[in-house]
Amino acid sequence: MLCEDIVVEVRGKKIVIDENIVKILNEYVKTATSLEELAKKLGLEGWEEAYEFIKKVPAWILWITPTHFMIERKKCEKKS
Numbered sequence: 001m002l003c004e005d006i007v008v009e010v011r012g013k014k015i016v017i018d019e020n021i022v023k024i025l026n027e028y029v030k031t032a033t034s035l036e037e038l039a040k041k042l043g044l045e046g047w048e049e050a051y052e053f054i055k056k057v058p059a060w061i062l063w064i065t066p067t068h069f070m071i072e073r074k075k076c077e078k079k080s
Contacts, residue, residue, distance in 0.1 A: 002069065003076035006061065010052045015042060017057070019066040019073075028054075029062045 006017040015021065024041045027033055035047035035054075044050050054062075061069075 002072040008056045010049050019070045022069045023066045025062050
């Protein structure tokens with residue numbers, strides 16, 4: 001599941017999901033972070049791009065903890 005990079009493309013910008021992005025997304029879904037704030041943290045142009053990004057991100061990524069995401073990625077590295 002996490003052995004391949006997860007890449008979300010928004011208006012030609014590719015964002016690779018890593019533990020830092022997962023942390024930002026966790027903060028977004030668990031607090032009152034606005035789409036405008038999310039856009040700034042992700043380096044996107046504005047709330048419209050942040051909205052497109054959220055629509056394209058697999059839902060489970062919004063709720064997985066950064067630590068669990070990192071552990072699963074490390075398991076993949078050990079298998080290689």
